[in-house]
Amino acid sequence: MPRDPLIALVGKPSAGKSTMLNSLTDATSKVGNFPFTTIDPQRAIGYLRIPCACTRFNKESQCTPTYGSCTSGQRSVPIELLDVAGLVPGAHLGRGLGNKFLDDLRHADALIHVVDVSGTTDAEGKETRGYDPSEDIVWLRGEIVRWVHGNLVGRWGGVKRRHKATKAKVQDTLLGQFSGYGANMVIINRLVDSLPFNKTTPLDEWSDEQVEEMVERFVDEKFPTVIALNKVDHPDSAQNIQRISKRYPSESLVLCSAVAECFLRKLKKQGFVKYEEGTEFVDTYEDLVADGDASGGGLKPMDEKLKNRIENLRDLVLYRFGSTGVSDVLTRAATVLGLVPIFPVRNIHMLTAPGTQPVFRDCVLVPKNTTVAGVARRIMGDGPIAFVEGADGNRVSEDEIVGVGKHDVLSFKMAGK
Numbered sequence: 001m002p003r004d005p006l007i008a009l010v011g012k013p014s015a016g017k018s019t020m021l022n023s024l025t026d027a028t029s030k031v032g033n034f035p036f037t038t039i040d041p042q043r044a045i046g047y048l049r050i051p052c053a054c055t056r057f058n059k060e061s062q063c064t065p066t067y068g069s070c071t072s073g074q075r076s077v078p079i080e081l082l083d084v085a086g087l088v089p090g091a092h093l094g095r096g097l098g099n100k101f102l103d104d105l106r107h108a109d110a111l112i113h114v115v116d117v118s119g120t121t122d123a124e125g126k127e128t129r130g131y132d133p134s135e136d137i138v139w140l141r142g143e144i145v146r147w148v149h150g151n152l153v154g155r156w157g158g159v160k161r162r163h164k165a166t167k168a169k170v171q172d173t174l175l176g177q178f179s180g181y182g183a184n185m186v187i188i189n190r191l192v193d194s195l196p197f198n199k200t201t202p203l204d205e206w207s208d209e210q211v212e213e214m215v216e217r218f219v220d221e222k223f224p225t226v227i228a229l230n231k232v233d234h235p236d237s238a239q240n241i242q243r244i245s246k247r248y249p250s251e252s253l254v255l256c257s258a259v260a261e262c263f264l265r266k267l268k269k270q271g272f273v274k275y276e277e278g279t280e281f282v283d284t285y286e287d288l289v290a291d292g293d294a295s296g297g298g299l300k301p302m303d304e305k306l307k308n309r310i311e312n313l314r315d316l317v318l319y320r321f322g323s324t325g326v327s328d329v330l331t332r333a334a335t336v337l338g339l340v341p342i343f344p345v346r347n348i349h350m351l352t353a354p355g356t357q358p359v360f361r362d363c364v365l366v367p368k369n370t371t372v373a374g375v376a377r378r379i380m381g382d383g384p385i386a387f388v389e390g391a392d393g394n395r396v397s398e399d400e401i402v403g404v405g406k407h408d409v410l411s412f413k414m415a416g417k
């Protein structure tokens with residue numbers, strides 16, 4: 001049965017992975033400023049913000065998610081996150097428990113590389129000034145490539161002989177080698193299609209360089225990566241952001257301040273601010289009183305120190321970047337994965353009937369190019385389906401590909417029920 005998507009947070013020690021995880025979830029992963037605070041990989045549930053199907057049916061007031069939440073058509077859908085402890089250069093050789101950390105990555109579908117863009121920690125996570133964080137982007141990908149390559153080269157002689165003797169297809173041979181990383185035929189087909197030498201050179205004659213190139217392309221296919229430039233609140237960050245933006249495509253970069261998001265969430269919980277996650281809007285008691293609400297919206301007044309911290313945070317992060325960027329990190333990861341939210345419903349006709357019954361209890365995230373049959377398997381396993389209805393009440397073919405706004409509200413009728 002297809003499993004739920006898993007997004008891993010990777011990066012060197014002290015880049016801010018645990019802080020990011022805390023700000024994406026309500027988990028209390030231990031946060032520290034010394035290397036290897038995170039010893040065991042930690043799974044947690046984050047919340048991906050998506051536009052909910054309820055707005056299309058004017059059902060915002062009846063939308064009742066079993067998991068996550070929906071506010072005015074903005075739905076937070078649970079998604080599994082994995083905090084992979086600090087990777088350091090040489091990890092593929094076992095440095096800093098590197099092999100163990102890399103092994104944790106096997107099941108990740110996408111990576112969020114948390115980069116300390118302030119340049120105040122070196123490649124090992126030790127405090128410094130003026131470090132060039134773009135180096136981290138290069139070496140971390142290199143570690144993953146060398147880890148996969150190292151696992152493959154020792155076996156490559158045998159793989160080639162078997163491939164030739166059994167007249168196997170390239171796709172089947174590569175799937176055999178990469179299924180341990182959770183690769184499926186879709187990924188392998190994309191990989192093989194992207195290899196410029198595949199059409200001209202049989203696999204058993206690939207040169208060492210070609211095998212290396214194949215591994216690089218596999219890593220890019222299997223681990224699409226979002227680069228989260230963290231600590232944008234730090235004064236040294238601006239010059240580094242500029243430098244990195246020139247070298248990397250803007251789609252892969254997200255600017256963020258995990259510490260700012262954690263701080264705002266804490267103040268919100270303590271009743272000091274009204275804060276809408278993913279936005280620049282933070283209201284304090286004083287703001288609301290100044291706006292004419294004598295009760296200050298029921299918020300607690302702040303002392304001078306706290307007021308100054310909020311002002312700084314507005315100047316350095318919220319007004320400059322539009323938000324803390326943390327929820328954009330997850331949205332971008334879902335985009336590189338091409339995740340499609342699907343809303344399975346029991347009774348399609350309830351959506352059009354007037355009433356007060358709860359709707360859209362469930363939402364599942366499936367990869368792009370999933371068929372209606374694939375969604376059914378994901379939700380109900382291999383049981384036989386009698387037919388599937390779409391939002392308009394008409395039957396939908398099991399071969400149809402689902403997409404946002406297209407066959408994303410479905411009702412499955414099982415055979416014999």
Ligand SMILES: Nc1nc2c(ncn2[C@@H]2O[C@H](COP(=O)(O)OP(=O)(O)OP(=O)(O)O)[C@@H](O)[C@H]2O)c(=O)[nH]1
Nearest residue numbers: 014015016017018019032036037038086257258259
């Ligand atoms: N200025 C600033 N500091 C941050 C930010 N995010 C994290 N930090 C600080 O960076 C330090 C390291 O943060 P962690 O979240 O523990 O880092 P980590 O990557 O999980 O580290 P390991 O567990 O060693 O792998 C802590 O002192 C955090 O407070 C940020 O957005 N801005």
